[in-house]
Amino acid sequence: MIEFNRLCAKAGAFSLENIDISIFSGDCHVIVGPTGAGKTFLLETLVGLRDLSSGSILINSSEISSLPPRDRKISYVPQDTCLFPNMTVRENIMYGIRMGGIDHQQAQPLVDHLIDFLRIGHILERYPGKLSGGEKQRVALARALVPRPLLLVLDEPFSAIDHSMREEIRRLIKELLDAFKTTTLIVTHDLDEAFFLGDHISIMLNGQILQSGDRERMYYYPRTYQAASFLGIKNIFPARVEEVVDGSVTIRWEAMNESLTIPCHCSQKRFTRGQQVAFGIRAEAVYIQRPGHEKTLEHVFSAMVKKIYLRGRMHTILVETGQSQKLTIEIDIHDAAAQKIGIREGEPVRISILPRWVFLISDVDTATMIK
Amino acid sequence: MNFKRFTIAIALSVTALYLVLAGSLFSFLDSGRVIKALTSERVFFSVSLSVKAAIIATILAITVAIPAAYALSRYNFRGKAVVDTLLELPLIVTPVALGAMLLIFFNTGLGASVQNNLWQFVFEFSGIVLAQFLTTVGLAIRTIRSTFDEISPRYEAVACTLGATPTQALMTITLPMARKGILAATVITFAKCIGEFGATIMVAGAMPMKSETMPVSIFMRLGSADIEGMAMMILILLAVGLSVLLILRFILQKKYD
Numbered sequence: 001m002i003e004f005n006r007l008c009a010k011a012g013a014f015s016l017e018n019i020d021i022s023i024f025s026g027d028c029h030v031i032v033g034p035t036g037a038g039k040t041f042l043l044e045t046l047v048g049l050r051d052l053s054s055g056s057i058l059i060n061s062s063e064i065s066s067l068p069p070r071d072r073k074i075s076y077v078p079q080d081t082c083l084f085p086n087m088t089v090r091e092n093i094m095y096g097i098r099m100g101g102i103d104h105q106q107a108q109p110l111v112d113h114l115i116d117f118l119r120i121g122h123i124l125e126r127y128p129g130k131l132s133g134g135e136k137q138r139v140a141l142a143r144a145l146v147p148r149p150l151l152l153v154l155d156e157p158f159s160a161i162d163h164s165m166r167e168e169i170r171r172l173i174k175e176l177l178d179a180f181k182t183t184t185l186i187v188t189h190d191l192d193e194a195f196f197l198g199d200h201i202s203i204m205l206n207g208q209i210l211q212s213g214d215r216e217r218m219y220y221y222p223r224t225y226q227a228a229s230f231l232g233i234k235n236i237f238p239a240r241v242e243e244v245v246d247g248s249v250t251i252r253w254e255a256m257n258e259s260l261t262i263p264c265h266c267s268q269k270r271f272t273r274g275q276q277v278a279f280g281i282r283a284e285a286v287y288i289q290r291p292g293h294e295k296t297l298e299h300v301f302s303a304m305v306k307k308i309y310l311r312g313r314m315h316t317i318l319v320e321t322g323q324s325q326k327l328t329i330e331i332d333i334h335d336a337a338a339q340k341i342g343i344r345e346g347e348p349v350r351i352s353i354l355p356r357w358v359f360l361i362s363d364v365d366t367a368t369m370i371k
Numbered sequence: 372m373n374f375k376r377f378t379i380a381i382a383l384s385v386t387a388l389y390l391v392l393a394g395s396l397f398s399f400l401d402s403g404r405v406i407k408a409l410t411s412e413r414v415f416f417s418v419s420l421s422v423k424a425a426i427i428a429t430i431l432a433i434t435v436a437i438p439a440a441y442a443l444s445r446y447n448f449r450g451k452a453v454v455d456t457l458l459e460l461p462l463i464v465t466p467v468a469l470g471a472m473l474l475i476f477f478n479t480g481l482g483a484s485v486q487n488n489l490w491q492f493v494f495e496f497s498g499i500v501l502a503q504f505l506t507t508v509g510l511a512i513r514t515i516r517s518t519f520d521e522i523s524p525r526y527e528a529v530a531c532t533l534g535a536t537p538t539q540a541l542m543t544i545t546l547p548m549a550r551k552g553i554l555a556a557t558v559i560t561f562a563k564c565i566g567e568f569g570a571t572i573m574v575a576g577a578m579p580m581k582s583e584t585m586p587v588s589i590f591m592r593l594g595s596a597d598i599e600g601m602a603m604m605i606l607i608l609l610a611v612g613l614s615v616l617l618i619l620r621f622i623l624q625k626k627y628d
Contacts, residue, residue: 049528069531076532082525086547099543100534147533 001025002151002183007055009045016042016207019055023151023200028177028184030198031209032191034230038207039187040079043155046185047076059150070099075144079156081136083128089139090124096147107146114142117176134165138172145182154186158193170196191231195219203227220282221359228280228361234330236280236361241271249360251279255325256301262355270362278361283316284332285357288341289350299353303329305345308338317343319351393609396602408603413580413588418607421584424496425564428503432560436511437553441541443512444519458509466506470573473502494576499584502570507563511556518552519545554622562615566608585611 048069568586
């Protein structure tokens with residue numbers, strides 16, 4: 001297990017503040033955040049290229065922050081892979097064995113397996129200058145895994161790869177991590193990549209971790225307005241806590257004159273009766289009712305289709321609803337479903353919000369949010 | 372005349388000026404006497420002294436320049452700005468002044484002690500090497516440093532995470548990656564050394580068959596109105612200089628596979 005305990009580091013005016021992350025053995029943990037959030041800075045601190053101001057980094061309960069990079073047993077693949085241009089692919093892969101004093105005979109089966117798995121046998125005698133972005137990434141992964149690191153660290157692994165190759169490499173990395181069970185930390189700004197690869201995910205913003213959790217919890221239930229905004233969730237509305245009972249919180253959604261009883265996904269201590277809060281729901285978790293299925297869903301509202309954005313497989317639909325005030329709700333719907341229902345701009349639809357997909361935010365300044 | 376033609380015309384004019392200057396040397400030479408002079412002991416001594424001194428000074432300069440340039444490129448340390456500025460000294464102080472400073476130094480207590488107890492420099496071969504070293508080491512550091520600056524420190528970082536020590540990372544990754552820049556610096560330093568005059572004549576003097584490097588020889592032959600000998604020496608220097616530039620071009624064009 002790898003643990004960051006209240007890690008702080010400073011570089012010029014930028015600082016990492018009280019980073020707390022736990023990475024379980026064999027897990028892939030993804031830190032996702034916008035450019036400038038401090039993700040690469042955090043990785044550089046982890047691998048020993050920058051000093052901590054305070055806090056600690058533990059690998060299997062041993063403090064490693066005072067060790068030089070070579071003794072940390074962390075393999076690092078930077079954004080641009082940094083394959084050594086003066087060496088062939090084979091020499092790059094064998095570098096860790098050469099420098100780490102690893103027995104060639106013992107390491108050879110792993111090397112052969114990685115070469116086979118990553119399908120790089122045909123490029124072993126080439127120099128990195130003659131490789132495509134995808135090939136470079138595969139070689140960099142092989143080079144990083146050969147010394148059997150306790151932690152594999154990947155910095156924006158798909159940024160230097162053509163869009164057409166990205167999905168292939170993404171799947172390859174997923175298969176690789178599943179096959180080798182290497183504990184991995186990835187940083188990326190891409191939400192799709194984060195949720196595709198990560199068993200656990202942390203959101204990072206301005207040198208701080210906003211929230212960490214397993215993939216589903218992070219996807220559907222962000223805990224702060226900032227986290228929800230970063231995840232691209234537009235459906236966030238003000239509400240007031242009506243009741244807090246064991247395992248659920250009932251809120252009053254004044255705009256729709258509706259009460260919702262929401263299963264609590266986090267500590268109920270955050271909520272008190274009468275408290276001004278906000279709630280949100282992902283666009284794909286709002287349902288559009290199919291004609292003839294009206295009775296199967298709860299919390300159904302009438303709405304008007306304002307705009308349809310066609311995106312290929314999924315479409316985004318903006319609907320307008322509300323009783324005391326008008327609200328715009330964003331809905332993502334699969335192309336086939338949209339065609340089946342027959343959604344058209346300017347026509348009425350009925351939408352449903354299921355409380356199990358609703359998340360609550362208690363730290364928000366509702367007045368600011370409404371603006 | 373459009374802008375393109377105007378700029379090309381200027382470039383060609385400057386080239387023509389150099390060609391005229393080089394061509395004018397031939398008006399003082401006849402082939403029979405050139406061959407005789409070329410095989411003379413004095414010319415051979417000048418060429419061999421210049422090449423020997425330049426090779427030693429270049430090796431010393433590059434040996435010092437690599438670690439110094441690495442430190443300036445990779446680390447922040449107290450006084451770095453001062454070091455950086457002082458390295459420009461040979462560029463802003465003429466070689467004659469630098470040579471004069473050396474002479475003055477050897478007349479101080481410390482300098483005299485160096486001369487008496489460690490090594491004799493004034494009017495000696497070692498003085499030629501020292502003069503050439505001091506006038507070129509700053510340039511060598513500058514050139515190699517710019518090469519190191521272009522190589523991301525991330526390569527070394529990755530090497531260290533793969534088990535290399537910082538020294539191993541430097542030797543196996545950074546230096547091989549910087550080889551073109553280091554070779555270019557070596558060639559430029561050698562060219563500067565072989566053409567060095569001002570500091571050399573101040574420290575080692577102008578003594579025939581003792582401190583008579585090629586540039587000093589040109590100066591001495593001019594003093595004794597040996598125009599033909601001087602022209603021949605200039606041609607030899609030109610040949611060496613052009614060869615060096617050709618080698619430099621070759622190095623800079625060569626890339627990894």
